[in-house]
Every structure is written in structure tokens, then in C-alpha cells.
Amino acid sequence: SPIIPPPPPAPPAPPHQSPTFSPDAPITLTYAATGAPADPLLPPPFTARRVLSTLVDLSAPLKPGLLRALASYTADPTERAALEFLSAKKGPGRDAFVAFVADQALHLAELLECFPSCAPTLGCLAAALPPLTARFYSLTSCPATSPDKVSVAFSVVEWDAAGVGRKGLCTSQLEALVAPALAGAGAGSNVAGMPPLSLTLKPATDFTVPTDLTRPVIMIGPGTGVAPFMGFIDARRAQYAAVGGKPADAAPMRLYFGCRHEAQDWLYREEMEAAVADGTLDALRTAFSRDGPSKVYVQHRLAEDAAELATLITEGGCVFVCGDGMHMAKDVHAALVDLLAPTCGGSKVLAEDFLRTMRENERYVQDIWS
Numbered sequence: 248s249p250i251i252p253p254p255p256p257a258p259p260a261p262p263h264q265s266p267t268f269s270p271d272a273p274i275t276l277t278y279a280a281t282g283a284p285a286d287p288l289l290p291p292p293f294t295a296r297r298v299l300s301t302l303v304d305l306s307a308p309l310k311p312g313l314l315r316a317l318a319s320y321t322a323d324p325t326e327r328a329a330l331e332f333l334s335a336k337k338g339p340g341r342d343a344f345v346a347f348v349a350d351q352a353l354h355l356a357e358l359l360e361c362f363p364s365c366a367p368t369l370g371c372l373a374a375a376l377p378p379l380t381a382r383f384y385s386l387t388s389c390p391a392t393s394p395d396k397v398s399v400a401f402s403v404v405e406w407d408a409a410g411v412g413r414k415g416l417c418t419s420q421l422e423a424l425v426a427p428a429l430a431g432a433g434a435g436s437n438v439a440g441m442p443p444l445s446l447t448l449k450p451a452t453d454f455t456v457p458t459d460l461t462r463p464v465i466m467i468g469p470g471t472g473v474a475p476f477m478g479f480i481d482a483r484r485a486q487y488a489a490v491g492g493k494p495a496d497a498a499p500m501r502l503y504f505g506c507r508h509e510a511q512d513w514l515y516r517e518e519m520e521a522a523v524a525d526g527t528l529d530a531l532r533t534a535f536s537r538d539g540p541s542k543v544y545v546q547h548r549l550a551e552d553a554a555e556l557a558t559l560i561t562e563g564g565c566v567f568v569c570g571d572g573m574h575m576a577k578d579v580h581a582a583l584v585d586l587l588a589p590t591c592g593g594s595k596v597l598a599e600d601f602l603r604t605m606r607e608n609e610r611y612v613q614d615i616w617s
């Protein structure tokens with residue numbers, strides 16, 4: 248169950264102090280060391296609200312150093328002592344920090360609720376909070392065939408922090424953005440009242456569908472890892488159209504996709520089946536992990552197709568892997584080593600070398616995250 252902080256001092260805690268800064272008044276940023284004006288990297292007007300909502304990560308895991316900094320802006324001596332106690336590097340203070348702050352993934356706003364006399368300056372927050380970092384999403388749309396549209400596939404990051412339900416910052420916002428459309432309100436009905444999302448396109452260099460149509464393409468992407476491959480399929484369809492149809496010597500394009508349940512979780516089922524029907528995809532291999540008595544993963548399908556895949560790869564095929572980097576990509580790598588070993592004289596060491604060379608030549612490319 249959640250661990251609560253030490254009881255507040257008596258008399259009961261006063262309501263929050265007024266902020267030490269005005270959220271929407273224009274401000275100027277200067278470098279602390281020199282006093283020189285800082286380039287805000289954002290168009291004016293520059294306000295405290297914008298600093299806190301776009302430059303620093305208010306949802307980042309709290310560090311003891313931040314609590315130490317907050318203590319010096321805390322008027323009530325008992326609250327200040329509690330913050331100093333929680334910011335200790337070791338001993339009971341450290342244990343209390345882990346249990347109360349870290350394990351519950353406490354946010355700054357929740358911490359400040361517990362210490363109502365703490366009124367940090369904007370400078371304190373800007374210096375102590377980590378910068379807000381961009382989250383990357385693979386495009387499911389193909390820029391060549393859909394230049395005016397970008398689409399992504401994402402799964403909402405959710406976890407239990409010592410009994411407290413937590414969600415990822417970006418995916419929870421994306422979830423709120425798409426909720427009205429998913430509820431049937433129609434696309435575009437969703438943006439009113441939502442903070443704007445800043446997007447930047449980062450072109451892929453090596454994770455792109457080969458232009459050489461005689462090169463086999465093997466795509467492995469369970470779950471949301473399938474995202475870029477939908478763009479690959481569109482791109483390959485456009486490549487075929489550009490040469491007047493699929494050439495007789497076109498090499499196969501295969502997709503290995505896995506999800507928990509065929510009925511609920513099969514993303515892009517219609518698009519995949521259409522690609523098989525029109526001949527863009529030569530093979531679609533699925534692994535539904537929770538529909539049978541035991542788990543079936545994409546690497547099990549790779550093992551079943553071992554001889555065929557080894558031939559395609561040694562004939563110059565490209566292997567693309569996308570999705571979970573913590574477990575899936577490693578297990579898929581091991582499956583590739585196993586299936587290539589027979590063509591390397593039975594040696595897994597040589598199969599590893601073969602894959603290393605493929606990687607250097609951008610024929611084995613991973614787009615993975617954990």
C-alpha cells in the first residue's frame with residue numbers, strides 16, 4: 248500500500264503559498280554564470296508557464312538533490328526538516344526517500360501538496376528539474392506515398408508504483424488526444440483544450456525499405472514494433488507501381504508480427520491481409536502469444552522458417568527488427584544466430600560474425616526501445 252509522509256505539523260498546514268513568480272508574465276532568461284541572455288530556443292513570449300511546461304520535465308522521477316533545493320524555499324521548520332531528512336544520501340532518510348518518493352514515483356506537484364509552505368522560485372525549479380526530452384515514435388505512414396500525413400502507433404505506458412497507478416507522460420497525453428475519436432466523435436474532434444504537441448520529423452537513414460527490388464526483405468515487429476513496417480509495405484507497393492507492377496525477379500518481402508490475442512490486439516490486420524492479397528507481402532507470419540496453451544513468439548516462427556530464411560539472408564536479404572529492445576530484440580537475435588549457424592558450418596560464432604557484417608552493411612537494422 249502507499250506509504251504516506253510524516254504527519255503535517257500542528258496547527259494544520261496553511262493553504263499553498265502564492266507562487267513566487269507570475270505564471271504568464273514575460274520573463275528573460277540569463278545564464279547563471281555570466282548573466283548573459285540565454286537563447287530561449289522558443290519563440291517569444293517567454294513565460295514561467297512555458298518554461299515549466301515545455302523545457303523541464305515536471306513528471307520526471309524526483310531526485311534527493313531537488314528535495315534539498317526545495318528545503319531552502321520552505322518556510323515551516325518542520326516541513327523543511329522533513330525535506331532535508333528525505334534528501335539524505337544514506338541512512339533512514341534515504342530509506343524513507345525510496346519508500347515515499349521513488350517507489351511511488353511521486354511527481355513534483357504531489358510532493359509540493361505535502362509541503363504547503365514550500366514556495367520555490369522559478370530559478371530553483373528550472374535548475375533542479377531535468378530537461379523535458381522528446382519521445383520517439385516510428386511513422387506508420389510512408390512519407391513518399393502520404394507526404395501530407397504522419398501516423399504513429401503507440402501503446403500507453405502504464406505501471407503500478409507501490410499501489411499507485413502511473414502512466415507515461417507522452418503516451419497518456421496521446422491517449423487523451425485520441426480518446427474522443429476512438430469513442431466515435433470522429434477525427435479532428437479532439438484538439439480543443441489540449442496542450443499543443445510539438446513534433447519534429449527525424450528522417451531514418453538506415454531503417455528504410457531497400458530500393459533494390461531483388462533484395463529479400465525480412466521484417467520482424469511484434470506489438471507496436473510493427474509501426475514502421477506498414478510504411479515499408481506502402482513504400483514497396485509504390486516501388487512496384489513505379490516500375491509498372493511487381494517484376495518477375497522481385498525478391499520476397501516477409502513480415503513477422505506478434506501480439507497477445509488475435510481478436511483484440513492485431514494492429515493493422517486489414518492492411519496486412521490486403522498486402523498479402525495484392526502480392527506486396529509474400530509472407531505474413533503471426534504469433535499470438537496468449538491464445539494457446541503456451542506462449543508463441545515471432546522467434547518461434549523464425550525457427551520454423553529457418554531453412555527458408557537462411558537462404559533469403561545469404562542471398563543478400565535485409566533483416567529489420569523493431570520494438571522492444573529489452574527482451575524481444577535479443578531473443579530474435581539469438582534465433583537469427585541459430586538459423587544462420589548451419590550455413591556457417593554449424594558455428595554460432597561464425598553466425599554472429601555474419602550478422603555483425605550484415606549490421607555494418609546496414610542489412611541487419613534494429614529500431615528498438617525499452
Ligand SMILES: Cc1cc2nc3c(=O)[nH]c(=O)nc-3n(C[C@H](O)[C@H](O)[C@H](O)COP(=O)(O)OP(=O)(O)OC[C@H]3O[C@@H](n4cnc5c(N)ncnc54)[C@H](O)[C@@H]3O)c2cc1C
Pocket residue numbers: 308382383384385386399400401402404405406407414415416417418419471474614615616
Ligand atoms: C527509435 C524509437 C522508436 C520508438 N517508436 C515507438 C513507437 O512506434 N511506438 C511506441 O509506442 N513507442 C515507441 N518508442 C518508445 C517511445 O519513444 C516512448 O519511450 C514511450 O512511448 C514512453 O513514453 P511516455 O512519455 O509515455 O513514458 P515516460 O513518461 O517517458 O515514462 C517512461 C518511464 O516510465 C517509467 N516506467 C515505465 N514502466 C515502468 C515500470 N513498469 N516500473 C517502473 N517504472 C516504469 C520509467 O521511469 C520510464 O523511464 C520508440 C522509442 C525509440 C527510441
Ligand SMILES: NC(=O)c1ccc[n+]([C@@H]2O[C@H](COP(=O)([O-])OP(=O)(O)OC[C@H]3O[C@@H](n4cnc5c(N)ncnc54)[C@H](OP(=O)(O)O)[C@@H]3O)[C@@H](O)[C@H]2O)c1
Pocket residue numbers: 402403404405469470471472505506507508511512534535536537542544545546574575576578579
Ligand atoms: N490488452 C491490453 O491491456 C494490452 C494489450 C497489448 C499491449 N498492452 C500494453 O502495451 C504495452 C506494449 O504493447 P505492445 O503491443 O507494443 O507490445 P506487447 O503487447 O507487450 O508485446 C507484443 C507481443 O510480443 C510478445 N513478447 C513478449 N516478450 C517477447 C519476447 N521476448 N520475444 C518476442 N515476443 C515477445 C508479447 O507476448 P506476451 O506479452 O504474451 O509475453 C506480445 O505477444 C504493454 O507493455 C502493455 O502494457 C496492453
